[in-house]
Amino acid sequence: MLALLASILVPLVAAGLRSVLWVLVGIAGLALAAVGVWWTLAHTGVLRALGVALSVTAPVAVLALYAAYGMLWVACLSLALWVLAVTAARTALAPGHGRTASERAVAETPHHPWVLMNPRSGGGKVGRFHLVEKAQAAGCRVVLLEGGQDVTALARQAVSEGADLLAVAGGDGTQALVAEVAAHHDLPFVVIPVGTRNHFALDLGLDRDDPAAALGALTDSVELRVDLGYAADRVFVNNASFGTYASVVADPAYRNAKTHTILRTLPGLLTGEDAPRLRMRAGRTHTDGLQALLVSNNPYGRAVDAARPGRRERLDSGLLGVVCVRVTNTAQAARMVRGPRSGQHTEGLIRLSAEEVVVEADTDTLPVGIDGEHVVLPAPVVCRSAPGALRVRVPRRRPGTPRVSGAAADWPRVAQLALGRPALRRGG
Known part of the structure; x- marks a missing residue:
């Protein structure tokens, strides 16, 4: 809690209310970089060249502005304090050194x-x-x-x-x-x-x-x-991917020239007439128009988790992790910079857990990347967990047994712990 407070006070002390403006400048730089990445992946020719330039120059320009006005050290210190706060909060909420399974x-x-x-x-x-x-x-x-x-x-x-x-x-x-x-x-x-x-x-x-x-x-x-x-x-022991990635893996050239194949095929898959459009049903959640869908054997941690990127806290939850992507224009690409909030949904990104997921399309078959291997399955494809x-x-002794940590920094619960009160999980 002290680190979180300090991450807010440092820019306020250094720049007063102008610090809000500097935060907005940083967010704008990230959004422009996201637009540049989108143009690079979804287009060819001049737009792709502009996208590469924008994705590089936008963050560099923000850093240059921070440095010119003496705010670079402030931004770095504030960011470091925020990372420390989130890491400490997740550690405080963790049940202890856990195991991937009993x-x-x-x-x-x-x-x-x-x-x-x-x-x-x-x-x-x-x-x-x-x-x-x-x-x-x-x-x-x-x-x-x-x-x-x-x-x-x-x-x-x-x-x-x-x-x-x-x-x-x-x-x-x-x-x-x-x-x-x-x-x-x-x-x-x-x-x-x-x-x-x-x-x-x-x-x-x-x-x-x-x-x-x-x-x-x-x-x-x-x-x-x-x-x-x-x-x-x-x-599958890891994941089954549908849509964009599955189509890229299906290309015979992918094995020997991954980067070239991705850059060559992605524009058509993201914005072309043959771009995949998937539908997904999981419990009460129904969504369509998806370009990419990842179903994992147990949910993955957050991609922005620097400590454990792309890893699973558990392998015995009996649940599938689901990540859906739907980005069709530059505005959505810019808004995805925010990432999923507590509800696990943004306009372009959906994250959830379910025991069963149904993937549909307007075709009789679906290409699927199963643990990196390309297969074609009859549609619809029902994904399920076998607990x-x-x-x-x-x-018995292995070096990488992960520490179980909270999925997110639940600040109300952290505040309760800081005040010496029992921190009950939401919903019970």
């Missing part, structure tokens, strides 16, 4: 563990970290994945041959396919993070810089019960 100590060790490894994932991490040799030394049967193989069929074959634990050293898409088989047979599952992003491993608290450390789950482990997400009959479906074993 943990159960494991006494028994697997007798016939089976590991599928993709030697191409992450630029060849399987070879660099000598994972084949280390897994075999731990008593695992190792199967190297070659191009064109049916991952699901391999996992089912392993079960039929007596595997009592399934593990994957590969990307999130491969992890999801084997995880579904493990969940169906109620077998423990081990994640070995060798992919490019390893989002699932990140939220499990695994060390992505040392994939071999995940093999510790075979001998000294705890077991987590985590949720799986489904888009129609396809399982506690997967038994995941992780090393």
Whole structure:
């Protein structure tokens, strides 16, 4: 509370009521930068060039004005105090060091563990970290994945041959396919993070810089019960994306030239005649005209959370996270600078949680990016959560177990704590 008060008083003391004007200048600079980004992504030619220039010059001009009038240090100090206030508030409201899911100590060790490894994932991490040799030394049967193989069929074959634990050293898409088989047979599952992003491993608290450390789950482990997400009959451990991103991923050139493909295809997808327009139903929420829709296995934290950007606090809430984007003009792009408020909605952005989400379009099929892999599903697509479906074993000691923190800085509750009063959660 003191840091929040100081973040307001510093500019007031330094510039008096003129500080309000400086705040408006900063907001205007962010809005203009957002417009520049929109022109860069949604247009080509002259407008794209202007967009690049605007997205760079607007914030630079604001900083130059602050520096010229002696307000740069004031703005930086005020911003630092505000970040400190929000971080402290979320820490004060946190229930403590939490876990991505409830943990159960494991006494028994697997007798016939089976590991599928993709030697191409992450630029060849399987070879660099000598994972084949280390897994075999731990008593695992190792199967190297070659191009064109049916991952699901391999996992089912392993079960039929007596595997009592399934593990994957590969990307999130491969992890999801084997995880579904493990969940169906109620077998423990081990994640070995060798992919490019390893989002699932990140939220499990695994060390992505040392994939071999995940093999510790075979001998000294705890077991987590985590949720799986489904888009129609396809399982996902991270997310299913519809609309703009799914269409970009479908382009054959995307794998080898991501940035070039995105810049080439986005204008048509955002403002062209063939731009996707999706409809979404989740509980009592109905919305249409969406350009992009992300359905995640448990809600992601806020993208602006500097401490944990794009991460999930929990993997066992039994809920899907939903983020919808609808931006059709420069005014909406500028207004999105505000981000979602307490109601989780702005004109261009909607965030919510639900047990089931229905995605519709005016076409018979929908392209979907499931954990980064492109698939085409019949429309409408029903997404649902399978709570506690997967038994995941992780090393007992792992470096990245996240701290559970409040989803937002609830200032009335923080004020109650500061005054020594019980801080009850809203709604009970």
